[in-house]
Amino acid sequence: MRELDVKTITENVAEMCKEAAYYLPEDVYNGLKRGRETEKSPVGQVVLDQIIRNAEIAKAEDRPYCQDTGMTIVFLKIGQDLHITGGNLEDAVNAGIAKGYTEGYLRKSVVAEPLFNRKNTQDNTPGVIYTEIVPGDKLDITVAPKGFGSENKSGVKMLVPADGVEGVKKAVMDIILHASMNPCPPMVVGIGIGGTMDRAALMSKKALTRSIDQRNPMPEYAKLEEELLELINQTGIGPQLGGTTSALAVNIEWGPTHIAGLPVAVTICCHAMRHAHREL
Amino acid sequence: MAEQIKIQTPFTEEMSRKLKAGDAVLISGEIIAARDAAHKAMTEALARGEKLPVDWTNQMVYYLGPTPAKPGDPIGSCGPTTSGRMDAYTPTMLEQGIKGMIGKGSRSKEVIESMKKNGVTYFAAVGGAAALIAKSVKKYEVLAYPELGPEAVARLTVEDFPAIVVIDCEGNSLYETNQEKYRTLKGY
Numbered sequence: 001m002r003e004l005d006v007k008t009i010t011e012n013v014a015e016m017c018k019e020a021a022y023y024l025p026e027d028v029y030n031g032l033k034r035g036r037e038t039e040k041s042p043v044g045q046v047v048l049d050q051i052i053r054n055a056e057i058a059k060a061e062d063r064p065y066c067q068d069t070g071m072t073i074v075f076l077k078i079g080q081d082l083h084i085t086g087g088n089l090e091d092a093v094n095a096g097i098a099k100g101y102t103e104g105y106l107r108k109s110v111v112a113e114p115l116f117n118r119k120n121t122q123d124n125t126p127g128v129i130y131t132e133i134v135p136g137d138k139l140d141i142t143v144a145p146k147g148f149g150s151e152n153k154s155g156v157k158m159l160v161p162a163d164g165v166e167g168v169k170k171a172v173m174d175i176i177l178h179a180s181m182n183p184c185p186p187m188v189v190g191i192g193i194g195g196t197m198d199r200a201a202l203m204s205k206k207a208l209t210r211s212i213d214q215r216n217p218m219p220e221y222a223k224l225e226e227e228l229l230e231l232i233n234q235t236g237i238g239p240q241l242g243g244t245t246s247a248l249a250v251n252i253e254w255g256p257t258h259i260a261g262l263p264v265a266v267t268i269c270c271h272a273m274r275h276a277h278r279e280l
Numbered sequence: 281m282a283e284q285i286k287i288q289t290p291f292t293e294e295m296s297r298k299l300k301a302g303d304a305v306l307i308s309g310e311i312i313a314a315r316d317a318a319h320k321a322m323t324e325a326l327a328r329g330e331k332l333p334v335d336w337t338n339q340m341v342y343y344l345g346p347t348p349a350k351p352g353d354p355i356g357s358c359g360p361t362t363s364g365r366m367d368a369y370t371p372t373m374l375e376q377g378i379k380g381m382i383g384k385g386s387r388s389k390e391v392i393e394s395m396k397k398n399g400v401t402y403f404a405a406v407g408g409a410a411a412l413i414a415k416s417v418k419k420y421e422v423l424a425y426p427e428l429g430p431e432a433v434a435r436l437t438v439e440d441f442p443a444i445v446v447i448d449c450e451g452n453s454l455y456e457t458n459q460e461k462y463r464t465l466k467g468y
Contacts, residue, residue: 043444043454050406050412051409054408054409054412066357066410067344067358068345106347107356120428149362149385149407152362180455180459181459182362182384184384234465234466236458237459240404240406241458242454242460242461
């Protein structure tokens with residue numbers, strides 16, 4: 001059985017936290033450039049110029065491109081034939097987050113308890129860690145820190161089957177129109193359809209780890225992604241101060257659901273679409 | 281875009297009343313960073329009848345929690361945070377003499393009414409342009425609540441800090457006019 005020491009996991013997670021904070025993924029950078037070419041609002045063009053220049057500075061100087069370096073979401077796919085040694089997996093991931101956020105000069109934005117004390121944990125731990133057991137003997141890690149300007153504008157609607165495609169579109173557009181210019185557009189919109197309330201929300205997060213240039217493999221969902229993107233870009237929200245580039249992409253994930261249900265979850269991400277991926 | 285208007289702080293009501301929604305500005309001088317936890321602490325201090333740790337007369341507040349500075353830098357990345365979260369505290373804070381607010385996103389009716397009454401301008405900096413904005417910050421000094429870490433109240437010395445007037449002191453909003461202008465959505 002293949003063995004993997006937790007120290008290796010900690011080191012890699014630390015590096016991935018920094019990488020995600022400093023380097024805007026190329027697909028998103030190119031999406032912003034395409035948006036700049038087609039943006040009709042002069043003030044929107046100015047905003048996009050600043051956002052593009054910002055990504056270039058961050059990359060060249062190893063700096064976080066947004067000061068909200070997020071709550072650290074970590075997706076782990078653990079091969080069932082892999083033996084993790086030397087300690088506890090979750091502790092190793094959290095140690096990596098603490099190391100990455102401290103050494104990388106990233107902002108510590110996590111409070112230990114949400115309502116009464118709200119005391120900062122000082123090292124951005126704990127992360128939000130999702131584990132999945134898969135075939136094989138590898139450990140697949142995606143680190144996707146999530147800023148809360150956009151997270152605060154995300155939402156879930158529990159539709160019924162009769163609501164159908166139009167109901168899904170209306171639910172998504174209600175959330176987008178309510179979010180308006182607040183989540184730092186151009187946005188990337190992750191949508192989870194089906195499952196249970198919690199599963200839909202998780203799918204909407206996972207959808208954001210997919211390239212913005214890659215459409216859902218099922219043609220009906222790919223078409224829905226395109227249609228929703230078009231509608232969102234007709235809202236006038238634009239790049240924060242009004243315009244035509246409100247979103248760069250809509251990524252949908254779907255899953256089996258109950259005969260009585262049609263859950264729809266929408267996670268809005270700002271243009272700082274952070275994620276880093278490695279296989280150990 | 282029209283030419284950028286240069287603003288030197290302190291920022292008085294007279295200066296504020298001259299600006300119109302849509303004006304692009306470059307701010308130089310001193311601005312004061314404060315966000316959620318500091319706003320809560322300050323309004324609670326006022327409710328207890330205490331004096332605030334900062335004199336807000338003719339100041340600009342910047343809704344900000346920066347990343348830590350790398351060695352040799354005055355500040356880390358420092359873009360605006362969502363202003364709406366400060367709305368509950370803002371009318372109280374504007375009574376303290378603030379004449380400019382810098383952040384991102386929409387404001388409540390109560391805030392806009394208080395802006396009109398007190399002659400306050402609301403500026404937007406570009407959300408997520410944090411590494412770029414850092415280039416205009418020359419100095420960062422914590423003034424109060426150091427225990428709040430990135431949420432401490434701090435003085436920033438800035439040079440040509442880029443911002444846009446989104447709501448002027450007559451309540452005109454660039455968000456509303458410019459969104460409407462580019463809105464072609466039907467049926468939602």
